[in-house]
Amino acid sequence: MSTASADTPERKGRFAGRRVLALGTFDSFVKTAAVIGRMFESEGASLKILALSASEGQLTTRQLEANGVFESVDVVAAETLVKSRLFRDAHVVIAVVDGGRARELFLALATADLSREPARPIVVVASPGVVLADHLAGFMSRAPADxxxxxxxxxxDLYRAAAAELGLDSTNALVTGLLGLDRRPWSPPVKKAIVFFEQPVIPAIRIQRTHLLASLIDLATRFPDTDVLIKLRHARDERAHHSARFHLEDLARELFARSRRPANLQFTHEPAQQLVDRASLVATVSSTIAVEAMARGAPTRIISDFGVSEALGTTYFVGSGCFATLRELTPEMGSAVEPVWLVARSGAAARPEPMLDQVEALLAGQDRLEAALPLRPLTPAYGSSDWMAFALGRGGPAAVHAPHLVEKPRRGLGMVAAVARRLRQVRRPAPRG
Structure with a gap:
């Protein structure tokens, strides 16, 4: 007999009766975790969305809703979550988290005694966007995922090559594309609008960010009948995975004090997908939204004023055919993306089926076993067993997932001791002749 109530329709699909936890950290991470979670939900699973604790004030309601997440999202530490029944009773955990939080989660899993459980969650890890930096470090942090x-x-291929060097099993690796992208077709808007998508630390240098904003002001001045919208990554009082050191609104106050603000230039926090709908041209330095806009068919340009470099993330777009300087931007620009690059190298082609099929197979295997599947080992992805034992013995889990925090007190004490020694030398009376 079904346990569904008269008011709750019975769920159907290959994941009917399964419980899924979607974990993120900052807003874009939670958004992607929720998108993947809803793939399971559409096939019968129940879904709960949580955030792993990363920093104070890491999420706001506005940020969540702008990313299509309207559920209440609790923030919880990885160790606390893994100990909870909510986690242990889940069938699938989707973790879209930064490298530090991934290591924290898998260290907590390794410490927890799940061998006595009749089952354990199958852990799926995905990226919130294009991978611009720390490729192998990020991949290895997530390597213990199922x-x-x-x-x-x-x-x-890069992950598999590195895994082969270390003797690490890489059969958990699947190519799924960017699963969090909006897939709706784009249509040309009635009114022309150039939308620039800002990134907090790309570029990171004040003079570069000032040039960026000054050029966008000039763009608005040159095309007074076109809306020039600057999509801010976060408000001044909000956090993101990388928070802006030189917020564009602060720089704008300085620039507008010298010259008048164009009436057609606006800062906005409107949801990114809606802004792509409004855009006749999308521009950015290296944001994931560029891949989304290209895939939807919106004309898109990658800003080349600061050159092409790994630090800017612009190397990712080499081969796209979409580079342009800020001076070259016009509201009449058409699509320039190379189709081969977009399909083969951008990540725009989403393929969730291999991931769903693999999870289904792992769950079925665990059901047949009637016991929790063994966890994938932390070594050698996190280093040798000797290093792991040494680090955990000296500093606990933080020495592995956040070693910079372990080092800070020692550095601080060293500085205090050095200052104290210098003061003693200054105060010591000079020897008498």
Missing amino acids: VLCFNTEGDR
Whole structure:
């Protein structure tokens, strides 16, 4: 007999009766975790969305709603979550988290005694966007996942090559593309609008960010009948995975004090997908939204004023055919993206089926076993067993997932001691002749 109530329709699909936890950290991470979670939900699973604790004030309601997440999202530490029944009773955990939080989660899993459980969650890890930096470090932080999703074949090949060098099992690696992208077709808007998507630390230098804003002001001045919208990554009082050191609104006050603000220039926090709908041209330095806009068919340009470099993330877009300087931007620009690059190398082509199939197979295998599946080992992805024992013995889990925090007190004490020694030398009376 079904346990569904008269008011709750019975769920159907291959994941009917399964419980899924979607974990993120900052807003874009939670958004992607929720998108993946809803793939399971559409096939019968129940879904709960949580955030792993990363920093104070890491999420606001506005940020969540702007990313299509309207559920209440609790923030919880990884160790606390893993000990909870909510986690242990879940069938699938989707973790879209930064590298530090991934290590924290898998260390907590390794410490927890799940061997006595009749089952354990199958852990799926995916990226919230294009991978611009720390490729191998990020991949290795996530290596203990049961299912490790990659945006591109190139990313997976890099992981597999490194895994082979270490003797690490890489059969958990799947290419799924960017699973969090909006897939709706784009249509040209009635009114022309150029939308620039800002990134907090790309570029990171004040003079570069000032040039960026000054050029956008000039763009608005040159095309007074076109809306020039600057999509801010976060408000001044909000946090993101990378928070802006030189917020564009602060720089704008300085620039507008010298010259008048164009009436057609606006800062906005409107949801990114809605802004792509409004855009006749999308521009950015290296944001994931560029891949989304290209895939939807919106004309898109990658800003080349600061050159092409790994630090800017612009190397990711080499081959796209979409580079342009800020001076070259016009509201009449058409699509320039190279189709081969978009399909083969951008990550825009989403393939969730391999991930869903793999999770289904792992769950079925665990059901047949009637016991929790063994966890994938932390070594050698996190280092040798000797290093792990040494680090955990000296500093606990933080020495592995956040070693900089372990080092800070020692550095601080060293500085205090050095200052104290210098003061003693200054105060010591000079020897008498």
